[in-house]
Amino acid sequence: MSITPILQFGTSRFLQAHVDLFISEAMQQDQAIGPITVVQSSGDVERARRLAALAHPDGYGVRIEGLVDGKPVRQETTVTSVIRTMSTTTDWDEIGRIFVEEVEIVLSNTGDQGYFAKPADEKRTYDQAMSFPAKLALLLEKRLLAGGKPLQIMPTELIAGNGRVLRQHVLTNARRHSDALADWIASDVLFVNSLVDRIVSEPLEPAGAVAEPYALWAIERSDGLKAPCTHPSVQIVDDLGPIERRKLYILNLGHTYLVGRWLQSDRQAQYVRDLMADPVARADLEQLYREEVLPVFRAVGDMEAEAYVATTLDRFANPYLAHKLADIAQNHSQKLERRILAFMDWAKANGTAVDQPCLEQVLKSFA
Structure with a gap:
């Protein structure tokens, strides 16, 4: 299996027609750090077929439709950046291995409810009912125990200061495990603020989506920042x-x-x-x-x-x-x-x- 330096939590059609598309196009120009493993964190078994289709060797389709300078634009493209998919329900141990051995950047888009604390967050061992920050804290603990290589985490949820907010939630969960884990996260894990903007109107089957031409992924500059790709729709800015x-x-x-x-x-x-x-x-x-x-x-x-x-x-x-x-x-x-x-x-x-x-x-x- 090819190494995937990018681990993505979230399978939404938005990510399929936004971040995953940008990285796919950048990979064709050798302008991305590498392909993606996508993780479904919700445990929704009914989406298993769609999850598998994301990593089909032929890729999945994205249809771009809209107006640019008042003129119609309609085009189709194929996304091939996703080469492996998993679920936190069935693949937790393998996700942990990938998180420790392969990953340089973690992406997320877990929806409006993704950061909300859950009763299961209090547990010391993994439970599918945990919130995303609690799951992330457990994975970070595995990485620390394996040597603690630095890591970059890039949430794309529509929350102002999303990197800063996610960092606080993860640290709250990490302190339940150990001060050493919280201290390492605070010093060696970079949480990046970003803003995403694209209207993705409907899904395609078995995977893919229909999206407007306009797209933006604005990433706030910070010390040590590593851009996952170079792409016209990706902007590194001093202030979001x-x-x-x-x-x-x-x-x-x-x-x-x-x-x-x-x-x-x-x-x-x-x-x-x-x-x-x-x-x-x-x-x-x-x-x-x-x-x-x-x-x-x-x-x-x-x-x-x-x-x-x-x-x-x-x-x-x-x-x-x-x-x-x-x-x-x-x-x-x-x-x-x-x-x-x-x-x-x-x-x-x-x-x-x-x-x-x-x-x-x-x-x-x-x-």
């Missing part, structure tokens, strides 16, 4: 803050604003693309960005925000993307608070005197 704000206060804010207007309407539209095909709805969103959002970004010196708005409008108008408004409307009140109210508070904190009547109206409608 500006990128996080653009995504939250332009892309996510725009989605929530559209849904706010939609909830006040007859709701005949089903997808984001339907609203973008309506001249009135699109003009309303463009005016919002032009008059209530971009002036704030300009005031703080973000000169990339305008280009990001143009790209966002293309992404929303993607004629191939089945992005349901009803899905975006879930937890709408919380999204209003995190995306719109927080943006308005940020604008005030920066002394940006901009009238924001449209944003205020959407907030008042759901007060």
Whole structure:
């Protein structure tokens, strides 16, 4: 079996059309550190066929569909970076061996619930019911006992400061085992903050996915950082803050604003693309960005925000993307608070005197 320097926890279609695709394309140019072993950590036996298909010798397909500069793009590619798949339910011992002997970088995307502590975390030996950080602490203990080679861990969960957050959870679990383990993790294991951005709309069978053309993996620079690959969609940046704000206060804010207007309407539209095909709805969103959002970004010196708005409008108008408004409307009140109210508070904190009547109206409608 070929050595895999990258161990990935998570089998989502997002990872298939994002990180795994980037590494596959970089491997073709000898610009990646090597192939991937994918680990399913949920224990979902019904996904076994899909898990096996990820490592098929012929690879799996990813279909890219959308708009770039207003023009349609449709292309297909094959991902061959995944050469081995396992499950924490059935392959824990072998995962431990790989973790100790082969791995240089650990990737993860374990979903919204992945970091939550579980009662099983208190146990001293492995239990499938453990949280991801608890499982990771046990694997790190194996590595320490085998000599303790340094390691880099790169979560991609949509959590601000995801590397820092995961590190704290892992250290909490490590201290249950020994101070020596916690001390080694603190000194020799690098947890990296990153931000991922791509809309992946639907799965392909038996593996693969449909995704938009836009893709970004922004990785925060830190001492000792090793990039898993060199790729046009991978950026090493000094500060993730500006990128996080653009995504939250332009892309996510725009989605929530559209849904706010939609909830006040007859709701005949089903997808984001339907609203973008309506001249009135699109003009309303463009005016919002032009008059209530971009002036704030300009005031703080973000000169990339305008280009990001143009790209966002293309992404929303993607004629191939089945992005349901009803899905975006879930937890709408919380999204209003995190995306719109927080943006308005940020604008005030920066002394940006901009009238924001449209944003205020959407907030008042759901007060």
